[in-house]
Amino acid sequence: MIDSTAYRIPDASPASFLKLAASLSVVLLTCSLSWDAWPIAGTLLAVTLAGLALADMPWQTLARRLALFLPVISLVALSIPLSQGFTPSWMQVAATIVGRGVISFLAGLWLIRVLPFDQLLVTLRALRLPAVVVASLAMMYRYLFVLWEEIARLKTARRARSLGHANTITQWMAGVALVGTLVIRSLDRGDRIHRAMLARGWDGHIRS
Amino acid sequence: MHIPDGLLDTPVCLATGAVSLVAVGYSVHRLKDSLADRTVPMTGMVAALIFAGQMINFPVATGTSGHLVGGVLAARLLGPWAGCLALTLVLLVQKFLFNDGGLLALGPNILHMAVIGSLGGYAIQSAIARLGGDTIRWRLIGVVLASWLTVMAAALVCSLEFAISHVANPDFHFGRFLALMMLFHSLIGIGESLITGGITRHVALRRPELLFTPPPKPSRPWRRTVVGGLVAALVVAVLLTPLASSAPDGLEVAVMQTTLPKIDTSTGSLFAGYDKLLPGPGWETWSVVLSGLVGSLAVFGIALLLGRPLEQQPGRSARGSSD
Amino acid sequence: MTSAVAIDIRQLSFAYSDGRNVLDDISFHVEPGERIALMGPSGAGKSTLLLHLNALLPDPPRPDTPDLPANVLIDGLAATPGNASRIRRRVGLLFQNPEDQLFGSTVGRDVAFGPLNLGLDAADVQARVDQALTDVGLDSFAHRDTVRLSLGERKRACLAGVLACHPGCLALDEPFANLDPQGRRRLTDILARFDGTLVLATHDLQVVSELADRILILDNGQLCADEPIDTILGNDQLLRQHGLVA
Numbered sequence: 001m002i003d004s005t006a007y008r009i010p011d012a013s014p015a016s017f018l019k020l021a022a023s024l025s026v027v028l029l030t031c032s033l034s035w036d037a038w039p040i041a042g043t044l045l046a047v048t049l050a051g052l053a054l055a056d057m058p059w060q061t062l063a064r065r066l067a068l069f070l071p072v073i074s075l076v077a078l079s080i081p082l083s084q085g086f087t088p089s090w091m092q093v094a095a096t097i098v099g100r101g102v103i104s105f106l107a108g109l110w111l112i113r114v115l116p117f118d119q120l121l122v123t124l125r126a127l128r129l130p131a132v133v134v135a136s137l138a139m140m141y142r143y144l145f146v147l148w149e150e151i152a153r154l155k156t157a158r159r160a161r162s163l164g165h166a167n168t169i170t171q172w173m174a175g176v177a178l179v180g181t182l183v184i185r186s187l188d189r190g191d192r193i194h195r196a197m198l199a200r201g202w203d204g205h206i207r208s
Numbered sequence: 209m210h211i212p213d214g215l216l217d218t219p220v221c222l223a224t225g226a227v228s229l230v231a232v233g234y235s236v237h238r239l240k241d242s243l244a245d246r247t248v249p250m251t252g253m254v255a256a257l258i259f260a261g262q263m264i265n266f267p268v269a270t271g272t273s274g275h276l277v278g279g280v281l282a283a284r285l286l287g288p289w290a291g292c293l294a295l296t297l298v299l300l301v302q303k304f305l306f307n308d309g310g311l312l313a314l315g316p317n318i319l320h321m322a323v324i325g326s327l328g329g330y331a332i333q334s335a336i337a338r339l340g341g342d343t344i345r346w347r348l349i350g351v352v353l354a355s356w357l358t359v360m361a362a363a364l365v366c367s368l369e370f371a372i373s374h375v376a377n378p379d380f381h382f383g384r385f386l387a388l389m390m391l392f393h394s395l396i397g398i399g400e401s402l403i404t405g406g407i408t409r410h411v412a413l414r415r416p417e418l419l420f421t422p423p424p425k426p427s428r429p430w431r432r433t434v435v436g437g438l439v440a441a442l443v444v445a446v447l448l449t450p451l452a453s454s455a456p457d458g459l460e461v462a463v464m465q466t467t468l469p470k471i472d473t474s475t476g477s478l479f480a481g482y483d484k485l486l487p488g489p490g491w492e493t494w495s496v497v498l499s500g501l502v503g504s505l506a507v508f509g510i511a512l513l514l515g516r517p518l519e520q521q522p523g524r525s526a527r528g529s530s531d
Numbered sequence: 532m533t534s535a536v537a538i539d540i541r542q543l544s545f546a547y548s549d550g551r552n553v554l555d556d557i558s559f560h561v562e563p564g565e566r567i568a569l570m571g572p573s574g575a576g577k578s579t580l581l582l583h584l585n586a587l588l589p590d591p592p593r594p595d596t597p598d599l600p601a602n603v604l605i606d607g608l609a610a611t612p613g614n615a616s617r618i619r620r621r622v623g624l625l626f627q628n629p630e631d632q633l634f635g636s637t638v639g640r641d642v643a644f645g646p647l648n649l650g651l652d653a654a655d656v657q658a659r660v661d662q663a664l665t666d667v668g669l670d671s672f673a674h675r676d677t678v679r680l681s682l683g684e685r686k687r688a689c690l691a692g693v694l695a696c697h698p699g700c701l702a703l704d705e706p707f708a709n710l711d712p713q714g715r716r717r718l719t720d721i722l723a724r725f726d727g728t729l730v731l732a733t734h735d736l737q738v739v740s741e742l743a744d745r746i747l748i749l750d751n752g753q754l755c756a757d758e759p760i761d762t763i764l765g766n767d768q769l770l771r772q773h774g775l776v777a
Binding site: 023024027028030031032065069072073076077079080082083084085087089090093096097098099100101103104105107108109111112115117120130132133135136137138139140141142143144146147148150151168171172173175176177178179180181182183184186187189190191193194197198202203204206 | 212213214215217218221236239243244245246247248249250251252253254255256257259260261263264265266267268276281285293296297300301303304305306307310311312374377379380381384385387388402403406407409410411414415418
């Protein structure tokens with residue numbers, strides 16, 4: 001039978017606030033530590049990894065995402081000794097950046113894992129984020145994957161039309177045309193959605 | 209440009225976060241003036257669009273590719289307030305759905321991309337567009353210039369944030385860091401100009417009414433002067449700051465004077481040898497000036513090139529602009 | 532349940548700003564509870580006409596002055612900006628693409644959108660959501676994500692969203708497009724049970740013969756025929772002339 005709470009947006013659970021706070025705390029702590037406090041950093045790393053394990057994060061996914069992140073953070077960190085000199089002190093700074101970055105990244109992974117997006121929206125609303133912001137976020141989320149699929153389709157169509165290997169200029173022009181087409185389609189779609197909202201009594205007041 | 213956590217000092221993140229909060233909060237407040245019922249669907253849709261657009265690869269060299277940031281684009285489509293909100297939404301979704309970018313770093317990231325990129329981007333492009341009577345062609349010129357300028361401005365602000373994060377470090381050569389940042393971002397800015405300009409041109413050729421037109425307001429000529437002045441000041445800051453001080457080290461001195469009596473600038477830098485090649489101000493200054501000059505020339509060139517096929521017509525009114 | 536509405540279209544003409552999709556001096560009347568089919572080739576102006584039934588066109592709307600004659604009247608109410616919310620409560624519009632209309636995150640929340648905008652309290656909203664989902668056969672779908680629905684399910688969810696507003700008239704824009712036979716059957720049965728006024732824009736002759744009492748043929752923005760269903764369906768030449776049969 002029909003759930004009597006079918007349409008109601010659930011209230012923000014206390015757990016959600018705690019999860020946000022926990023993630024934020026780990027990040028705050030990690031980023032406030034100095035180089036000598038590496039034992040604490042090690043503890044935070046262990047705690048975060050434990051949290052990920054408790055959240056049933058698959059190790060392969062974790063490894064894969066970490067593998068994508070490490071080069072990025074390392075490059076960013078290395079830019080400092082690059083401009084300031086490869087001295088022990090600057091290498092230390094770079095290492096600190098990598099360490100902080102990795103632990104914060106893992107804390108972020110944990111948060112995504114344990115706090116589903118719609119729960120996050122509810123929590124943000126409870127934290128007094130304006131209704132128009134949360135509603136726009138929800139709308140964005142709703143159509144994100146639709147647009148993604150649209151891009152995939154446009155890319156396939158373009159690939160089917162292109163002959164041979166494209167040079168950089170052609171690729172740039174193709175990319176520009178792709179986004180340009182997406183802009184027009186998305187704005188038109190936004191317009192149609194707006195009409196559909198008006199048709200069902202929408203006047204700009206977000207009601208729940 | 210998606211700064212991860214750990215790069216900037218926590219106080220810097222919190223301070224920039226506070227500024228971002230005020231700016232975005234103000235944008236949300238100003239959104240109440242406009243068509244309230246269009247905000248949610250259009251902002252949500254453009255945010256989704258910018259997010260998707262940021263994923264498109266624009267190959268630069270083997271292995272690397274550039275990406276759209278989209279602040280100026282969002283502002284050109286939605287206006288300043290909704291544009292700022294849209295970029296903020298993009299950053300929030302990137303963080304909370306894909307773990308892209310830091311949590312504390314949301315402060316600086318929103319400042320760079322939503323506030324400077326979109327709010328600032330709108331101010332710059334609309335000021336420039338109005339110089340030419342707000343025709344489609346001049347709007348495009350505005351978009352191209354604003355794209356480069358906002359990237360440079362954000363890089364400048366980021367460099368300052370970084371400097372403040374490392375102000376306690378005696379070995380930090382701000383000039384050197386700034387030079388590299390500006391050089392690097394001058395190229396990124398050119399990319400952003402090309403991409404944003406190209407997209408805007410694509411839309412302008414087919415559906416010019418989709419480019420946001422602000423509702424007519426009583427003309428206040430002093431406002432134009434103020435904005436024009438700010439734009440000029442920004443250009444000056446971006447291009448000439450290193451020259452304003454006698455040497456890049458002058459900046460370092462200014463930053464360090466409160467903390468340390470002695471500055472050692474002779475640490476084994478990668479670029480030490482260049483000092484001998486270019487007389488006068490150090491290589492850092494030259495690279496910044498060069499990046500500024502090359503960037504400006506390239507960007508003006510792009511603006512002219514992209515603007516050529518567009519008719520010299522007054523900007524048609526966008527839908528909803530009569531409301 | 533809102534009682535069935537009457538529709539009056541009087542010398543309605545319309546052109547988009549770029550000259551597209553003109554409506555040329557259209558006039559017709561629909562009695563409360565009548566079921567009409569709006570047929571004609573693509574681009575004839577059917578969608579444009581339907582948008583007028585919800586005061587969504589002209590956009591931007593014409594000024595709300597009393598001396599301008601109203602071209603569209605719903606139950607005697609002129610479709611002007613001032614009457615927009617009342618018009619939209621009487622006529623439930625179902626758009627062509629369900630993706631544009633199903634903007635809630637879950638089916639339940641999307642269906643609740645209309646009743647919430649009507650200012651109903653929580654219990655009433657819930658009751659309407661439940662009833663609408665039952666009517667379209669999506670009883671267990673309240674918590675389903677809108678992103679993960681089949682086309683048929685999406686169309687029915689959109690219809691539920693409109694039905695939850697208890698309109699006196701349903702105006703549907705090509706609801707049967709791209710539906711498989713089972714989906715078409717389902718939708719036809721749901722619409723057959725609706726006891727308000729029905730305005731159905733469609734190409735589908737089979738469905739029309741089941742659901743409509745009267746057919747209006749629109750071609751190139753002009754109303755070419757307005758006859759009882761048997762008259763039109765028997766007239767092969769007319770159907771062929773306006774591209775309704777191959």
